[in-house]
Each structure stands twice: as structure tokens, then as C-alpha cells.
Amino acid sequence: NAGVTQTPKFQVLKTGQSMTLQCAQDMNHEYMSWYRQDPGMGLRLIHYSVGAGITDQGEVPNGYNVSRSTTEDFPLRLLSAAPSQTSVYFCASSPDGSSGANVLTFGAGSRLTVL
């Protein structure tokens, strides 16, 4: 099993450009999520999904869109990149999001720089 696969690993954008971070998992997990990780701060939830066709906002959703057309894929779209979106992005999945023992499996991360 590949687990959670994120692409690209590195990306440099100019302010105002748009792009999509791809995330795919092959574990048949219902719950998928996107986090951003910035120095000195905890992981912050951007968007999450508890199943195909269902998405919801996390703590820091502004400037990002998601969709969940299949169980496997959960892409994150940056609509108009801003320097404040420079960060490391992690996709994570778990069997479901409705239990306390929600152990997340993370992708390898995508480092995004916005100039």
C-alpha cells in the first residue's frame, strides 16, 4: 500500500497564481483532511471531509477550496496565492472522523513558497 500520496513536494508560486495540491489515499479511509504547518505553531486544520461528497471548513479555510468526488482523492486548491500561504501542507487520512481514536496517516508534505 502506498498510504497517503501528496504531490508536488515543492512548489514556488507568484502572488495571485492558482494551483492545486493533490492528495490520494489507497486505504479506503473515509476521513481526509488538509493541514498547514508553520514554524512555532501547531498544525492548523484547513478543510476536512468525512466521506465522498462531504467537505467542511477547519480553523483556517480562507483562500482555499476542496472537493471530495471520490473516497480516494482530496485535492486542495489555492485560488489566488498570497505570501501568507507560504507553508508546509500535509494531507492526512483516517478510517473515520467520528471517534476519539482517530489515528491520522499523513502524506509526506508539500512545501509551498509564494513570492
Add this chain to the structure above:
Amino acid sequence: GQNIDQPTEMTATEGAIVQINCTYQTSGFNGLFWYQQHAGEAPTFLSYNVLDGLEEKGRFSSFLSRSKGYSYLLLKELQMKDSASYLCAVSDSNYQLIWGAGTKLIIKP
């Protein structure tokens, strides 16, 4: 508001024991997690506590006191490969994870 506190950085010696503390204030509690994150890599799951007490898993143990809003991760027989950041996270009333900023553990020979 919701808050997770853990020390920013700790240093320990190879072969020794280190305890990393985590205190939390959250709206509801559905368990506490510890994850390990090596530099430039993704977090990986270490432990989960939902009841008070100590959970032991090899060289790593995790303790929880719900009444005190407190947990610690205990690492024994430290190895150089244990140099990493250790992230504490609490599952709140909506099963969403609230994350601490992480503790960077430096192991010296």
C-alpha cells in the same frame, strides 16, 4: 479558547530518560495523541490515551491525567534516532484535533 502547551525545546543525552510534558485546555475531550515528526518529514503516530494512567509501548510510555489536563511522553534509553519533534494533540468534543506547537528534542552523544 482551546490551548495546548508543551516546551519548545529539550536536550537530553544518549542512553538517558526524558519526559516531555503537555498541558491542555479544550472544549471537550475525546483522547490525547502523541506524534513524532523528524525534520522535513511527516508526523507519525506514537500513542493514544483516553483513560487516566500510563500506557507503555516499548521504550516509549505516555501518561494522562484528565482531571489535571496533563499528559507526558516518557522516552527511555534514548537513541540518536529519537532526535525529532514530538507533537501533542487533543481530540475535542467534535473529534477535531487541537495541536500543540511541538517539542524539539535534541539528543547529544
